[in-house]
Amino acid sequence: MNAASPHIPVRQAWLAQVQEPALEPALPVIDAHHHLWDRPGLRYLQDEYQADIDAAGHNVVATVYAQCRSMFDPAAEPAFAPVGEVQFAAGVAACSASGLYGPTRMNAAIIAGADLRLGEAVLPVLEVMHERAGARLRGVRNTTAWHPDPRLVTNSRPAPAGVLSEAAFLRGAACLARLELVLDIWAYHTQLDEVTALAERLPDQPIVIDHVGGPLGAGPYQGHRDEVFVEWASAITRLARYPNVHLKLGGLGMSVSGFDLHLQPQPPSSIQLAELWRPYILHCIECFGPQRCLFESNFPVDKGMYGYGVLWNTFKRLTQSFSAHERASLFSQTAAKLYRIALP
Numbered sequence: 001m002n003a004a005s006p007h008i009p010v011r012q013a014w015l016a017q018v019q020e021p022a023l024e025p026a027l028p029v030i031d032a033h034h035h036l037w038d039r040p041g042l043r044y045l046q047d048e049y050q051a052d053i054d055a056a057g058h059n060v061v062a063t064v065y066a067q068c069r070s071m072f073d074p075a076a077e078p079a080f081a082p083v084g085e086v087q088f089a090a091g092v093a094a095c096s097a098s099g100l101y102g103p104t105r106m107n108a109a110i111i112a113g114a115d116l117r118l119g120e121a122v123l124p125v126l127e128v129m130h131e132r133a134g135a136r137l138r139g140v141r142n143t144t145a146w147h148p149d150p151r152l153v154t155n156s157r158p159a160p161a162g163v164l165s166e167a168a169f170l171r172g173a174a175c176l177a178r179l180e181l182v183l184d185i186w187a188y189h190t191q192l193d194e195v196t197a198l199a200e201r202l203p204d205q206p207i208v209i210d211h212v213g214g215p216l217g218a219g220p221y222q223g224h225r226d227e228v229f230v231e232w233a234s235a236i237t238r239l240a241r242y243p244n245v246h247l248k249l250g251g252l253g254m255s256v257s258g259f260d261l262h263l264q265p266q267p268p269s270s271i272q273l274a275e276l277w278r279p280y281i282l283h284c285i286e287c288f289g290p291q292r293c294l295f296e297s298n299f300p301v302d303k304g305m306y307g308y309g310v311l312w313n314t315f316k317r318l319t320q321s322f323s324a325h326e327r328a329s330l331f332s333q334t335a336a337k338l339y340r341i342a343l344p
Contacts (some may be wrong), residue, residue, distance in 0.1 A: 005039065005040075005041065005042075005156060006153045006154055006155065006156060006255065007042075007154075007254070007255075007300075007301050007304060008253075008254075008255055008262050008304025008305060009041065009042070009304055010042060010300060010303045010304050011262075011304075014262075014266075014267060015267050015303070015306075015307045017266045017267060018266060018267045018268070018269055018307065018310060019307075019309070020269065020270060020307075020309055020310055020313050021057065022056060022057035022058045022309060022312070022313065023270075023313045023316045023317070024316055025057050025058060025059060026059055027058075027059060027316070027327070027331055028059050028061045028328075028331065028332045028343065029058050029059055029060045029061065029295070029312060029331050029332060030060070030061060030062045030063065030064065030108075030294070030331070030332045030335040030336060030341065030343075031060055031062075031063040031064065031295075031296060031297045031299075032063075032064045032248055032250075032294040032295060032296040032335040032339075033064055033066045033111075033210060033211075033248055033250065033251070033296030033297065033298055034049065034063055034064070034065065034066065034296070034297050034298065034299045034300075035065070035066055035068040035070065035298075035299070035300065035301065036049060036065065036068075036070060036088075036089070036092060036107075037068055037070040037071075037300075038070075042300060044299070044300040044303075045092075046092050046095065046096070046101070046106060048300070049063075049106065049299065049300075050101055050102060050104065050106070052299065052303075052307075052308040053102075053104055053308065054102065055308070055309065056307070056308045056309030056312060057309060058309065058312045060104045061103065061104065061105065061332065061343060061344060062104065062105040062106075062108040062109075062332075062335075062336075062341050062343070063104065063105070063106050063107060063108060064107075064108070064109045064110075064111065064138070064296075064335060064339055064341075065089045065092075065093075065106075065107040065109070065110045065111065066111045066141060066184065066210075067082070067085060067111055067112055067113030067140075067141050068085075068113075069082075069085065069113065069156075069157070070085050070088060070089075071084050071085050071087075071088035072084045072085055073087075079114075079115060079118060079121070079122075079125050080125055080128065082112060082113040082114055082115075082125070082129075083125070083128050083129055083132060085112065085113060086110060086112050086129045086132050086133045086137065087132045087133070089107050089110045089133070089136075090107070090110065090132060090133040090134070090136055092106055092107050093105070093106060093107035093108065093110070093136050103344075105341075107136065108136065108339075108341045108342075109136060109138040109139070109335075109339035109340070109341050110133050110136045110137050110138060110139075111138065111139040111140065111141050111182070111184050112126075112129050112133075112137060112139070112140050112141075113140070113141060113142065113143075114126055114129060114140050114142075114172075115142060115172070116140065116142050116168075116169050116172030116173050116175075117142070117163065117166060117168045117169050117172060118168070118172055119168040119171040119172050120171055120172070120175060122172045122175055123175045123178065126140070126175065126176075126178075126179055126181070127179075130179055135340075137179070137181070138181065138182055138339040138340060139176075139181050139182035139183065139184050139208070139339065140176060140181055140182075140183060140184065141183075141184035141185065141186065141210075142159075142163065142169070143155050143157060143158070143159040143163075143186075144159050144163045144164055144185060144186060144187055144191070145158075145159060145186045145187055145188055145191070145214065146158065146159045146160065146161050146162075146163070146188070146191065147188055147190060147216070147219075148161070149219045149220055151218060151219035152188065152216060152218060152219045152256050153256075154186070154254055154255075154256055154301075162194075164185070164187065164191065164194040164195060164197075164198055165194050165197070165198075170198070170201060170202070173198070173202060173205060174202060174205070176205060177204065177205060180340075182206045182207070182208055182338060182339065183202075183205055183206065183207045183208070184207075184208045184210060185198075185207060185208065185209055185210065186210040186211060186214070187209070187210075187213070187214055188214035188216050188256070189213055189214050189215045189216055189228065189231060189232040189235055190216065191214075192209075192213055192214075192232075192235035192236070192238075192239060193235065193238075195207070195209060195239060195245075196235070196238055196239050196242070199239065199242040199244060199245050200242065202244070203242070203244055204244065205244060206244055206246065206338065207242075207244055207245045207246070208245075208246045208247070208248060208294075208338065209239065209245060209246070209247050209248065210248045210251060210296070210298075211248060211250060211251025211252070211254070211296075211298060212236075212247065212248070212249055212250070212251060212252065212280050212281070212284055213232060213235065213236055213239070213247065213284075214251075214256070215228055215229065215232040215257065215280065216228060216256055216257070216258065217256070217257050217258020217259065218255055218256050218257070218258040219256075221258065222258055225258070229279065229280075233283050236283060236284060236287050236288075237287050239287075240287035240288045240292075243292075245288075245292070246288070246292045246293070246294065246334070246338055247284050247288050247292060247293050247294075248293075248294055248295075248296045249281055249284055249285075249293055249294065249295050249296065249315070249330070250295060250296035250297060250298050250302070250311070250315075251296060251298040251301075251302065252277055252280065252302070253298065253301070253302030253303075253304065253305035253306060254298075254301060254302065259276065259305070261305040261306060262304050262305050267305070267306050267307060267310070268305070268306055268310065269310060270310045270311075270313035270314040270316075270317055271317065273306060273310065273311070273314040274314050274317040274318050277314065277318065278318060281315075281318050282318070285319075285330070290322070290325075290326040290327075290329035290330045290334065291329050291334055292334065293329075293330055293334060294330065294334040294335040294338065295312075295315050295330055295331055297311055297312075315330075315331070
């Protein structure tokens with residue numbers, strides 16, 4: 001990782017060692033969480049993402065863009081700077097919707113980065129974002145993943161402690177219902193009790209937990225995977241009791257997960273990934289059910305550990321025993337309903 005980024009570098013030549021044909025290539029897929037950015041050492045914009053989709057051969061019909069501090073407006077007041085990211089994401093969506101670049105509807109839904117710690121003052125920001133993005137604005141996410149150990153960082157600007165419990169954050173989150181917006185949350189497993197408290201206080205607010213709830217395997221948790229799994233699994237079980245909460249399945253390719261697949265001579269195959277992730281993915285589905293789970297790529301963040309095609313083959317292998325209806329929910333229908341995406 002370079003000093004400016006907590007993410008594992010992408011090595012195309014390393015990834016190219018493992019290529020797999022798409023399993024069940026006709027199965028419709030909505031990639032429920034990805035990013036686009038132009039940063040030192042990694043340009044990942046529409047062309048790069050579309051190239052990954054095309055090379056993988058899976059039927060990705062639509063995608064959900066998640067905020068990542070990309071293309072902020074430097075001339076705007078700080079609270080309104082993230083409007084620039086929404087404009088950028090909406091522009092990509094408009095290009096993709098033209099059909100000139102293939103059948104995938106990229107950024108069909110947009111998760112913005114408005115600062116909910118503004119409390120009720122976030123509402124004017126959300127209204128401007130809605131003006132710029134229109135019906136594609138579907139949610140809001142803040143930087144909330146935090147741990148006191150400095151080795152456990154997943155954002156170039158780490159969150160302060162306790163954001164999810166702040167009264168101002170709660171007031172800001174309560175504003176989302178006015179525009180029918182989903183609240184996306186990225187939190188480590190050590191923060192899931194805070195998420196549970198939030199879900200209880202906002203019972204009518206749809207909440208989506210990113211990246212299977214962030215089971216940590218690096219830093220002080222390295223070598224303690226079994227203990228972490230028990231703690232994480234219990235927290236996931238408690239969260240599933242709240243019907244307003246959904247769970248994204250993916251995001252296990254970050255360094256904080258501790259799997260360290262990027263240190264191997266070759267990238268993993270989908271068979272290897274399926275074996276590694278099976279306990280996590282199946283526990284999530286068992287607790288939440290297919291109607292409240294949705295698959296995500298978290299690209300390009302996770303691209304440092306495995307390829308796009310391998311990832312979706314992994315999800316397909318893990319759900320081979322599921323019914324057609326259950327798989328349709330996991331791969332597209334849950335995301336379509338939650339983020340109000342019109343499927344072809």
